[in-house]
Amino acid sequence: MNAYATRTAAQLQTEYEQVKAHFEDLKARGLKLNMARGKPGKEQLDLVSDILTVLQTPEDCVSDGIDVRNYGELTGIPAAKKLFAELLGCKPEEIFVGGNASLTLMYDTISKAYTHGLLHSPTPWAKLDKVKFLCPCPGYDRHFKITESFGAEMINIPMTPTGPDMDLVEELVQDPAVKGIWCVPKYSNPDGIVYSPETVHRMANLKPAAPDFIIMWDNAYCVHEFEGEFQPFEDILTLCREASSPDMVFEYASTSKITLPGAGVSVMAASVDNQKYMERLLGIQMISADKVNQLRHVKYLQNKAHTLELMQRHAQVLRPKFQCVLRWLEQEIAPLEIASWQRPKGGYFVSVNTAPGLAKRTLALCKEAGVVMTGAGATFPYGRDPQDSNIRIAPSLPPVAELEMAMDVFCTCLKLAALEMQNAK
Numbered sequence: 001m002n003a004y005a006t007r008t009a010a011q012l013q014t015e016y017e018q019v020k021a022h023f024e025d026l027k028a029r030g031l032k033l034n035m036a037r038g039k040p041g042k043e044q045l046d047l048v049s050d051i052l053t054v055l056q057t058p059e060d061c062v063s064d065g066i067d068v069r070n071y072g073e074l075t076g077i078p079a080a081k082k083l084f085a086e087l088l089g090c091k092p093e094e095i096f097v098g099g100n101a102s103l104t105l106m107y108d109t110i111s112k113a114y115t116h117g118l119l120h121s122p123t124p125w126a127k128l129d130k131v132k133f134l135c136p137c138p139g140y141d142r143h144f145k146i147t148e149s150f151g152a153e154m155i156n157i158p159m160t161p162t163g164p165d166m167d168l169v170e171e172l173v174q175d176p177a178v179k180g181i182w183c184v185p186k187y188s189n190p191d192g193i194v195y196s197p198e199t200v201h202r203m204a205n206l207k208p209a210a211p212d213f214i215i216m217w218d219n220a221y222c223v224h225e226f227e228g229e230f231q232p233f234e235d236i237l238t239l240c241r242e243a244s245s246p247d248m249v250f251e252y253a254s255t256s257k258i259t260l261p262g263a264g265v266s267v268m269a270a271s272v273d274n275q276k277y278m279e280r281l282l283g284i285q286m287i288s289a290d291k292v293n294q295l296r297h298v299k300y301l302q303n304k305a306h307t308l309e310l311m312q313r314h315a316q317v318l319r320p321k322f323q324c325v326l327r328w329l330e331q332e333i334a335p336l337e338i339a340s341w342q343r344p345k346g347g348y349f350v351s352v353n354t355a356p357g358l359a360k361r362t363l364a365l366c367k368e369a370g371v372v373m374t375g376a377g378a379t380f381p382y383g384r385d386p387q388d389s390n391i392r393i394a395p396s397l398p399p400v401a402e403l404e405m406a407m408d409v410f411c412t413c414l415k416l417a418a419l420e421m422q423n424a425k
C-alpha cells in the first residue's frame with residue numbers, strides 16, 4: 001500500500017473498484033452503529049452503580065451537620081467543595097457545586113454576562129453592538145452553540161499540538177470587543193490535545209483590552225486518562241491570580257464521565273470575588289442544587305486518590321476501544337496519506353483530519369452504510385469547517401466488536417471519498 005497521491009490512474013481505478021465492492025458488502029449487512037457522541041458504555045455505567053446505594057438511611061444524609069435532604073447551602077455542601085478543590089487543585093472557597101451538568105453552568109455564565117454583566121463588566125454584553133468570542137477549533141460543538149445562540153461573533157483559532165495558537169489569541173484580545181475564549185485544556189474535545197505548560201501560562205498572562213474578558217476553562221477531562229498514569233495539571237486559578245488577573249477565568253468540570261452522565265455533579269471554580277458576585281445572582285435563581293447527589297458523590301468518590309483508582313477502572317474499559325480505532329487508522333489509512341490524527345492518552349475522542357474536502361462525503365457514506373458519527377462541521381463555529389476536513393470519532397459507547405465493524409466502515413468510506421475525488425481530477 002502506498003499513498004494515493006503517488007498512484008497511477010489505472011491503479012487508482014482498480015483500488016476504487018475494490019473499495020467500492022467492500023463498501024457495498026458492508027452496506028448489505030444492514031448495520032446500525034453509533035459513534036456520534038461521547039457517551040460511556042454500559043460496562044462503565046455498571047462499574048459505578050454502587051453510587052446508587054451509598055445513602056440508605058436518614059443518618060447517612062447528614063454531612064458536616066447539614067441535612068442534605070433539605071433546602072440550603074446554595075454554593076454546595078462543604079464536603080463536596082473539598083473534594084472538587086482537591087481534584088482541580090484549587091481552594092474550597094473557590095468552588096461552586098452545581099446541578100447535574102457543567103454545560104448548564106457554562107451557559108449560565110455566558111447568559112449572566114449578557115443580561116447582568118460579569119464582575120468587571122462596564123455594560124452587560126446584551127447592550128453592546130458587538131461581542132466577539134475566540135473559539136479554538138476543532139472544538140466542542142456545544143460550546144460554540146452557546147455563544148452562537150447569544151449572537152456573539154465567533155472567531156476560529158487554529159488548534160496546534162500544544163493548544164490554541166497563542167500568538168493569534170494574544171493579538172486578538174487587543175480588541176475590546178473580544179470578550180472571551182473557550183478552552184478544553186486537558187484532552188481537548190475532539191483532538192485529545194493537552195495544552196502545554198507554556199500555553200497555559202500564556203493564557204493566564206493574557207492582557208485583554210476588555211476588562212470583563214473571560215477564559216471559559218472547561219476542564220471536563222481533568223482526571224480522564226485512559227492510557228498511563230494521571231497527568232498533574234497546573235491550576236489555572238492560581239496562575240491567573242499570580243498574573244494579577246484573578247477574575248479572568250471560570251473553570252468547569254463535572255462527574256459526568258466519572259460516575260453517571262446526566263446524573264452527576266457539576267462544579268464551577270472561580271476567584272472568591274467572582275464567586276461572591278455570582279452568588280448574589282444565583283441566589284435569586286435557586287435555593288440550592290441537589291445536595292443529596294452531592295453527598296452521594298462525596299461518599300462514593302471519597303477523595304482524589306480514590307477517584308483516580310476509579311478512573312483507572314474506566315480506563316481499562318476505554319483503552320481497548322481507543323486502541324481499536326487507532327489500529328484501524330494506522331493500518332488502513334496512514335499509508336494512504338489521506339488523513340492525520342493525534343494519538344490521545346485521555347478524554348473521549350479521536351479526531352481525524354482528512355485531506356481537504358473529504359469529511360462531508362465520508363460521513364454521508366458512513367450513514368449510507370449504517371454508521372452514525374458526529375455531523376461534519378460540528379467541531380467548528382456555526383457548523384462550518386472551512387476545509388471540510390475534521391471528523392470526530394467517539395468510540396466509548398459501542399462494545400469493541402461493534403467498533404471493529406464501525407471502523408471497517410469508516411476507513412472504507414474515507415478511502416472511497418478520497419478515491420472519488422482522485423478519480424474526478
Ligand SMILES: Cc1ncc(COP(=O)(O)O)c(C=O)c1O
Pocket residue numbers: 038100101102103104140184189218220253254255256261262266
Ligand atoms: C468538553 C466537554 N465539556 C462538557 C461536556 C458536558 O459535560 P456535562 O455533562 O457536565 O454537561 C462534554 C461532554 O461531552 C465535553 O466534551
